[in-house]
Amino acid sequence: MQAGKLPLEYLETILGGLTSNDPRVALGPAAGEDAALIDMGDKYLVAKTDPITFATDRIGWYAVQVNANDIAVMGAVPKWMMATILLPEGSSEKEIESVIAQLNGACNDIGVSLIGGHTEITYDLPRPIISGVMLGEVEKGKEVRSSGAREGDSIIMTKAIAIEGCSILASEAGSKLIEAGLSQEDVDAGKRLLDNPGISVVRDARISMTAGKITAMHDPTEGGIAGGLRELAMASGLGMQIDQNSIALTNTTRRYCDALSLNPLGLIASGSLLACVSPEDEEAVIGALWREGIAAWKIGEMLRKSFGIKISSSGRTQDLPRFARDEIARFFSS
Incomplete structure (x- = not known):
């Protein structure tokens, strides 16, 4: 396949065969939906993951914005973020520290806590890639799909x-x-x-x-x-x-x-x-x-x-x- 998102109709087909064995999953994988909903009592935990694969400049800042967007359009408040940071061989300590600072600063700007993740130097990678995970919450009845x-x-x-x-x-x-x-x-x-x-x-x-x-x-x-x-x-x-x-x-x-x-x-x-x-x-x-x-x-x-x-x-x-x-x-x- 060519670079980019999977075709929408194909995505719908492969997601259609997925099931959950946890009744608390109120909304699981579905074409066109921006995030998942997990029943936590009087609220839903809203969960999203999204990578940054095109941009390299301000990549940490980008990762926060695109993941927070998908939480917000569910009617929820973005709260917590994790990030997997993959960096090319030869990346300097200054470059690594810059990405971490971007993530932390962007999270602080919107009231999100950076709670963990993973960082590594990856073999045969031509440019940095970040895959973010954002969690938020919304009161039941106020979620938007x-x-x-x-x-x-x-x-x-x-x-x-x-x-x-x-x-x-x-x-x-x-x-x-x-x-x-x-x-x-x-x-x-x-x-x-x-x-x-x-x-x-x-x-x-x-x-x-x-x-x-x-x-x-x-x-x-x-x-x-x-x-x-x-x-x-x-x-x-x-x-x-x-x-x-x-x-x-x-x-x-x-x-x-x-x-x-x-x-x-x-x-x-x-x-x-x-x-x-x-x-x-x-x-x-x-x-x-x-x-x-x-x-x-x-x-x-x-x-x-x-x-x-x-x-x-x-x-x-x-x-x-x-x-x-x-x-x-x-x-x-x-």
Whole structure:
């Protein structure tokens, strides 16, 4: 297989055969769901693991953000983190200490405790890799699942798409961007996206939950916004209609995708939150996000499954594009 996430339909097939012998597992492996739920009495323990395989710059910081995002979109509070850190032969003590400091600092920033993990120098590894495990908790009845979306729900998206994808390209492929005709200022602009608007959706999720009845949330990552929307549709067993003109793009994203012939709909999308909400609460949720400085728009609605997964632009409606792998994986493999 090619580099990147497993195809969604194949993942659903192999996960469908898994079972749990522990009745406390309220939500186990499922395509489109962001984390597991374990019954701990009056609360659920929420558990997630996610690796960092594309980025190397600020890799420890990245690991905290992407794992915390998946806890937050379950309606939970991120609390504890562990990390397995694999480093190439020849890594210096300074490099190792920098990764640990990034992990610890990023955890402290969001109130998470770094509670352990594993660190090693790994044979024949070309670049650092971190696999994080994040644990959180949520009161029973307040958990949110991707499968909770209902027909007629509005789909809200925060910030803009491909924030993470552009920041990775700027940090890992700046020379390629310049070769493609962009300037050093363009490269620097992509690096700044990592912090502004940023790839964390922890605040986005918390504000949305407070403002209205959220039926489902999802963190679109590898596979881009198109992949995230398909995962949401699969988990909920519904179809959807998306308005492409409502999907925000930064000018930096437009320039990067034009220069490198990438489709922004399929470019890794951490930084955007997808939230499903009843039409009655749509304005309240969007307004609350804007008041807290987080851009948000309605980009579509959940429909019956038989409708399919459609996207409209300039009066034309078609199936939402499918990507065999994330556009960034395609770029780095070319």
